[in-house]
Amino acid sequence: MQRLFAFLFSVLLSTLALAQDVAPDVLVRSVTEDVLAAVRQDKDIQNGNTQKTIALIQTKVLPYFNFQRMTALAVGRDWRQATPQQKEQLARQFQELLVRTYSNALNSYRDQTVRYRPFKMNPGDTDVLVRTEVLQPGARPIQLDYSLEKTEAGWKVYDVVVAGVSLVTNYRDSFAQEIRAGGIDGLIRSLEAKNKSLAAGKAA
Amino acid sequence: MNQKTESHAARHGWRAALATLALACIAGCAGTPRAPSDKDPYEGFNRAMFEVHEGIDKAALKPLARGYDAVMPLPARMGVHNFYENIWDLSRGTNALLQGKGSEGMNGFARLLVNSTVGIFGLFDVASELGFDQGDEDFGQTLAVWGVPDGPYVFLPIIGPNTGRDLVGWGVDQLFYPLWWDLDDVRLRNSLMALRAVEYRAALLPADKVVEEAALDKYAYLRAAYLQRRHAQIHDGRPPQAQDVE
Numbered sequence: 001m002q003r004l005f006a007f008l009f010s011v012l013l014s015t016l017a018l019a020q021d022v023a024p025d026v027l028v029r030s031v032t033e034d035v036l037a038a039v040r041q042d043k044d045i046q047n048g049n050t051q052k053t054i055a056l057i058q059t060k061v062l063p064y065f066n067f068q069r070m071t072a073l074a075v076g077r078d079w080r081q082a083t084p085q086q087k088e089q090l091a092r093q094f095q096e097l098l099v100r101t102y103s104n105a106l107n108s109y110r111d112q113t114v115r116y117r118p119f120k121m122n123p124g125d126t127d128v129l130v131r132t133e134v135l136q137p138g139a140r141p142i143q144l145d146y147s148l149e150k151t152e153a154g155w156k157v158y159d160v161v162v163a164g165v166s167l168v169t170n171y172r173d174s175f176a177q178e179i180r181a182g183g184i185d186g187l188i189r190s191l192e193a194k195n196k197s198l199a200a201g202k203a204a
Numbered sequence: 205m206n207q208k209t210e211s212h213a214a215r216h217g218w219r220a221a222l223a224t225l226a227l228a229c230i231a232g233c234a235g236t237p238r239a240p241s242d243k244d245p246y247e248g249f250n251r252a253m254f255e256v257h258e259g260i261d262k263a264a265l266k267p268l269a270r271g272y273d274a275v276m277p278l279p280a281r282m283g284v285h286n287f288y289e290n291i292w293d294l295s296r297g298t299n300a301l302l303q304g305k306g307s308e309g310m311n312g313f314a315r316l317l318v319n320s321t322v323g324i325f326g327l328f329d330v331a332s333e334l335g336f337d338q339g340d341e342d343f344g345q346t347l348a349v350w351g352v353p354d355g356p357y358v359f360l361p362i363i364g365p366n367t368g369r370d371l372v373g374w375g376v377d378q379l380f381y382p383l384w385w386d387l388d389d390v391r392l393r394n395s396l397m398a399l400r401a402v403e404y405r406a407a408l409l410p411a412d413k414v415v416e417e418a419a420l421d422k423y424a425y426l427r428a429a430y431l432q433r434r435h436a437q438i439h440d441g442r443p444p445q446a447q448d449v450e
Binding site: 098173 | 282285338340407410413414417418419420421424425427428429432433435436437441443
């Protein structure tokens with residue numbers, strides 16, 4: 001009976017997650033709990049299995065992120081001078097880098113829990129901030145906020161802010177530096193090289 | 205006489221070496237194109253100091269922190285952490301008052317009182333369990349609230365990233381750290397300082413790999429993170445949203 005209930009509940013949750021008009025705070029909560037539940041019962045992920053962690057993120061988290069927008073934010077002013085093809089390449093490489101960063105953060109998961117701060121939005125809002133806190137025993141709670149925008153495919157996250165630090169705009173200085181030195185293509189090459197060396201390091 | 209001069213030179217040798225290194229880099233880096241970041245006018249010097257810091261960290265601080273992390277059971281670590289954090293509540297409370305945040309200031313002093321007594325010299329953070337949340341104020345933030353601008357970004361070995369304003373603030377906050385006030389025993393004081401450094405470094409260990417892998421340029425990544433973090437702290441966690449350029 002209990003098992004049946006659990007099954008029905010999980011079906012309900014996943015339908016909720018699929019629904020396009022699911023509210024942004026509900027979306028953040030369901031994705032977070034879904035990921036944490038998966039990490040809690042997976043010893044490989046807790047022991048730092050990068051490949052498995054990345055796979056988890058790709059299936060459970062990526063569908064709710066807008067990487068085109070994230071990359072535009074990170075690149076800043078120079079985004080306008082990029083061709084559609086360059087934009088696509090940049091977004092693909094930046095996504096790979098951020099997924100790896102996120103997987104490293106998940107690998108250091110011990111027994112944190114997430115508290116969801118009160119959320120309110122007006123009916124017409126298309127850009128909102130969902131605020132959460134990561135609680136860990138014996139340490140100050142860490143603020144973890146998500147910026148979401150409404151798109152035709154539902155709400156999508158376009159920025160993640162940890163303790164006041166945007167993981168996206170934090171790249172602006174380094175990206176601008178790369179673009180000044182080698183143009184948009186220079187930045188694409190640097191990102192490719194970085195991702196390649198990280199992937200190689202993992203295999204070694 | 206000669207011997208005395210020599211040992212004097214040896215003692216101050218590292219400072220001379222640092223200064224030379226810094227000068228060499230300012231001269232050497234002037235030719236290479238760098239981000240003309242108005243927040244970091246001394247980038248060449250700062251990058252040299254960053255390299256020195258990374259060297260010290262790799263050779264000494266990080267191995268010590270790793271050993272400490274491996275040896276200390278979690279409850280003992282929490283005791284050490286709470287002990288040092290408890291003392292900061294004096295400065296946090298005072299700075300909240302200086303920024304005109306009366307209730308947050310009183311909250312800080314209440315924490316100090318409860319944790320120093322019921323919490324046995326701060327080893328246990330009883331106040332948090334009672335609902336007195338730890339504040340997050342320091343003199344750098346107070347100066348910012350009073351209208352003092354950031355000033356140039358400064359990276360120093362061991363001390364880490366700062367703005368000019370926050371470096372001054374950090375110095376003043378050290379004066380409000382009563383652990384040093386009445387401690388005539390130099391060896392005990394140094395041990396307490398070293399333990400504090402190791403504990404705070406150990407707390408950062410999990411972040412090492414994240415930063416290492418996330419950053420294209422670690423120096424620029426940490427600089428951006430530090431400046432964003434301070435900006436958020438000054439606005440008590442609700443800074444104006446970043447500009448979207450599209």
